[in-house]
Amino acid sequence: MELRQLLHFVAVAEEESFTRAAQCSNIVQSALSTSIRQLEEELGAKLFVRSTRKVRLTAAGRAFLEKANVALEALRQGKELIADIRSLRRGKLSLGTVQSLPSFIDLPALLEDFHDQHPDIEVRLCQGSAAHLIEKIRSRQIELVILPVEEAHPDLSSQIICCDGLVLACAMEHYLATAEAVSLKELSGEPFIDFEPTYGTRELVDRAFADAGLERRVTFEVSDLNTLLELVTRGLGVALIPQAVALARKDSIAHVALADVEICWELAAAYNGDISARDVLDAAPAAFLKLLVEQGAGHRGEAATPELPKLIAAPKKENLIGGSR
Secondary structure: OOHHHHHHHHHHHHHOOHHHHHHHHOOOHHHHHHHHHHHHHHHOOOOEEEOOOOEEEOHHHHHHHHHHHHHHHHHHHHHHHHHHHHOOOOEEEEEEEEOOOOOOOOHHHHHHHHHHHOOOEEEEEEEEOHHHHHHHHHOOOOOEEEEEHHHOOOOOEEEEEEEEEEEEEEEOOOOOOOOOEEOHHHHOOOEEEEEOOOOOOHHHHHHHHHHOOOOOEEEEEEOOHHHHHHHHHOOOOEEEEEHHHHHHOOOOEEEEEEOOOEEEEEEEEEEOOOOOOOOOOOHHHHHHHHHHHHHHHHHOOOOOOOOOOEEOOOOOOEOOOOOEO
């Protein structure tokens, strides 16, 4: 049974004439008659009583007409729903982010902008570690996740949305506060305040010292950025943080450029999908990703010491939208 057969059947039932139904359906009458005959053969029942003057429904035809109208209305509503989703008149956005996003990603402002532009889209947000979010996105519980690029899973497609160079953050009274630049070797003896393993920039900083053949002491491990900054302010240790974060706290924390390496804190938006496919993302997450890219554009490629070699995650694969992971 085909959709066109249902449409032809309803047209004949409403017009009570094969001639008028054919005109309304914009097909020749013989083709319409063939379509109805094939439908009757498939159903195993006559749907119409044909006479020289009028066509009327049989008992089977009247019963089938009711169900045909229900089916056509369901199809019409389905088509309308799909159009609404594609045009962002309705739909859902399930978003995940790592905790302690850097200050150059203003998530509340992004969500406000998205809601203003698409007020009928339902937005759901969850936070957690990169591993927790990757599990959620792989099980299709969320559609889009914002996380450090080095923590993006190789099975996911992703796009770098912004990056910033790390700088030394220390108390205003610290002896390095007035230095023009400082090397990792000079910092290796300092007490560090850093995130717990797998959180924030911890892996990036650990790798920078390991690649330089240096060790460091992490005396405070925290899980949120505000606590880290408060401990630095009180002189309990130093930290390496994104330059944008340091600039936002310049009245309470001194920041110093790194002298021997550029460590880039990169954020990526990751999502399910075969990179060889087209239109991987649905309309709502694709629209939010566009906002993410636009907001992060001012911080893509920035760094504290641009003349030095960058320490970043090596690209793993290209993605559909652009950039690399």
